[in-house]
Amino acid sequence: MNSPSISGRPHGGDSRSNWQALWKYRHFYLFVSPFFILFAIFGLYPLLFSLFLSFTKWDGITAIHWAGLYNFRLMIHDELLWRSLWNTLVIGVLYIPPMLILAFLFAQILNSQWLKLKSLYRAAFFLPAVTPMVVIAVVFSLIFSSERGVLNYLLLSINHLLPFLHLQPIHWLDSENWSKVSVAILVVWRWTGYNMVLMLAGLQAIPIDYYEAAQLDGATAWQSMRHVTWPLLQPVFRFCLLLSLLGTLYMFDEVFVLTNGGPGTSSTNFGLYLFNLSFTDFKFGYASCVAYSVAIVVFGVSLGINRLNRRNSEVA
């Protein structure tokens, strides 16, 4: 701590100088107080109340019933919960690799010296990240439409030109097998530009000397990418990956508007499941329990990954 006076024992003189220090810096406390007040109301209290709710049964209207560990036992047998977590995983696996590769590719190209019209390309790829998801999901449901959608029209046209591919129209939104793919496509479209911008910032932070040195040593373009860009971009990559994983878990708008989790529950991710539990079924107690448990597991896992990463980077 900066100020020695705070650590004093409760001697008369010390505590007076404590008060003096606090008074001297009263503006500091005044200026930061809005955060702490709002956090107490809309952060800390909800955090504690939701922990309490985890052990109760409550619909938000009638009296709260203490339920002990009942909710936790319920979770084990809640097929929809496990299904939604599984869907989250599948959607993540479907979209994260193509999205990060595409974002890296775009960033790499947009970072090259010779490219003209950079801001135009960047705008095109980035625009999806600033547009309201509702509107986009509605447009996509038009594009994905089975009988009259543009996407199936293109598939059929390609099939017409190259019949040996045997392309069939796909039931993008009304087949259990394809609904997750459709969500994944929407997410790739929406978030690639965002990740591109993050990676571009990472690339621009790499000193140009490194590349010059690599070139002097006779490295090819591929080698300097493999041995300069790749290792130095690791932190950004890891950050993008973490954001995407968390994003998939708590994603809502995309799924809610495009498929509403369907058909059946084939595209219900955790975010939508939790929302339905809370604000369709009004199972506030159980929903709190699920939200808490998953958050704790996620926190533990990311802590573990972080520690593993640190150890790895220490070894390297």
Added chain:
Amino acid sequence: MNKATKSYGVFIRLATYLMLTLLAIVFVFPFYWLFTASFKTQAQIFVTPPHWIPSHLMWSNYTDLFQQTNIVRAFFNSVITSAGSVLLSLFLCSLGGFAFAKYPLAPGNNRMFAFVLGTMLIPGAVTLIPTFEILVHIHWINTYWALIVPGAVGAFGIFWMRQYMSANLPDDLLAAARIDGCSEFGIYWRIAVPIAQPALAALGIMNLIGSWNNLMWAFIVLRTPSMYTLPLVIYLMQGEMSTPWGMLMAGGVFTVLPLVIAFLLFQKQFVAGITAGAVKQ
């Protein structure tokens, strides 16, 4: 460099341009489709083969939109709630960030700042239900406050402003202002805020995107059509059986356009705002 490698390089560049342009078209296509569909009839929207370019601009979707829905009111609601949350958040975050950056000797500064950072770990999903309950109790359901206040001071905003002010606000300047008799709040308002404008712009844009696009929270706390924001109106326009697609697309254009225009005008600040999120790590 000999001639062969040079022409090889030109070829690579041309191929890159071609691929990049194709992908850019794919990325922009949904916007184009939204825009053109807003000028088509229901039948034209679903015709095969699709009309890539509308034969003529039909404005009836827009006139229907203004006559049959509350879109103007929703636009107004969106503007009020977005402006409210952006301004409140900019004010409180910059005030807090200023304090954390410029009073390093205040007892507890470091520990309190660490606490602020720690709150970033709390996922919104956990606090959703109690926050809703609080709003019910203080009768804020179906009010603008419900959309403006709960997210007003984010830990990230404070962190962001603190970093910027630590780096760009010289202590000498503040000391000089103090000697001239400027109050502490005056120093913040007249010196810190003007200097921190780039950081404020980036943070404001980040918040603007979040609040203009917010669907879930609007869905939870808004009850009567006169309070609906644009995303909610768009969402609810989709019917179970029949959806007025042309009108829906016109509404979509109406919702998307303000942000798209803002983005094209302030591309640099938008990118800075988005990149700001990455500094978190």
